[in-house]
Amino acid sequence: MNIRKFFNSFSSREECNHPTLKIEADFSADPIWCNVCGENLDIDDFTLSDELKDELFNWIRDYKKIPMDLHNKVGKELTEKVKAEIGKDYPSITFIQQ
């Protein structure tokens, strides 16, 4: 559990079932967030392939180390891969450009 998630668990007053997702890079955070309550979600709660998880974490690791247009290009591609794997359960997955 990361620190942001720890505090979110106290600050969210209403239960959110995280119906829509966004993909956004941030330092030391998982790449999947709830688009409603803004909580940083645990990537292991999703049925993503290990290959895709590795790609997502490599993308986070390279955040601010690679040019932003490249970051956004890879992020968009990864978002499409996430949609292909869990889009059935989450019809709305949005990529947040930097």
Ligand SMILES: [Zn+2]
């Ligand atoms: Zn939520």
